[in-house]
Amino acid sequence: MIALKLLKKYFIDSQIFVSLMGTFFAVFFMHEQNTFRWPTVAFLFITYFSGYLYTKYQKTKYFYKILILNFFAGLISAVLIILNHNEIRLIKWFVIIVLGLLYNSFFLETYIRKIPFLKVFYVGLVWGLMNCWLTLPEFNLPIFLISFFFITALVLPFDIRDMKSDTVMTFPKLIGVQNTKYLAYILVFFACILSVFYLKTQFSFSFFLSSALTFAFIYFSENSNQDSYFSFWVELCSGLPLLFLLIIQYF
Numbered sequence: 001m002i003a004l005k006l007l008k009k010y011f012i013d014s015q016i017f018v019s020l021m022g023t024f025f026a027v028f029f030m031h032e033q034n035t036f037r038w039p040t041v042a043f044l045f046i047t048y049f050s051g052y053l054y055t056k057y058q059k060t061k062y063f064y065k066i067l068i069l070n071f072f073a074g075l076i077s078a079v080l081i082i083l084n085h086n087e088i089r090l091i092k093w094f095v096i097i098v099l100g101l102l103y104n105s106f107f108l109e110t111y112i113r114k115i116p117f118l119k120v121f122y123v124g125l126v127w128g129l130m131n132c133w134l135t136l137p138e139f140n141l142p143i144f145l146i147s148f149f150f151i152t153a154l155v156l157p158f159d160i161r162d163m164k165s166d167t168v169m170t171f172p173k174l175i176g177v178q179n180t181k182y183l184a185y186i187l188v189f190f191a192c193i194l195s196v197f198y199l200k201t202q203f204s205f206s207f208f209l210s211s212a213l214t215f216a217f218i219y220f221s222e223n224s225n226q227d228s229y230f231s232f233w234v235e236l237c238s239g240l241p242l243l244f245l246l247i248i249q250y251f
Helices: 002-012 016-032 038-056 063-084 087-103 118-134 141-161 171-175 177-198 201-219 227-250
Strands: none
Touching: 002 016, 002 227, 016 038, 016 118, 016 141, 016 201, 016 227, 038 063, 038 087, 038 118, 063 087, 087 118, 118 141, 141 171, 141 177, 141 201, 141 227, 171 177, 177 201, 201 227
């Protein structure tokens, strides 16, 4: 029990876990496109980690320390991009950073997270751009749509978790929990169908297996579930494609 509490505190609540899952999701598509590079993996993780820390610690006494940490993290990411890529990649990365700031910055009068129904699609948009644009030489529409549908579906269970505390209108509040799950199923199904047509066989099969498990995690998403169900099991879904790919390739 103590080990689980420590794992939750230092690995999940610290935003390391969700940052790794986002990075793993991007690595899955990098392997599919034969663009895998360790410096890219490094600046992707740093970007995710910095962004989630920024979001979590706003309006807390730690916020200015997080800003300093993010400043140095940004410098490291910029150096990695300049040394291993080109100025175009640097511009793409900067655009992603700006989109992240627009999502949730308390100093803005209106930010994306405060706009009803937009949050789920915006998160899918940003993660999709990370996978199909930031890590690739050219914009890849199929990878964007697969990422967009899949990640948007994964955000919906979090709206179910937060439906009693959210101050803005969300899908569970508007259409109910069960209909929200149906919407998530449809989005995952669209992503899976696209993967069959546009990804290489091993990758599409890995994504199919991931989608099957994702259906199960969505099915059991309830407002009464412990937070760890969402912050671990639902977050894990974005890392499943890479996990299944490694199992298929090496075992």
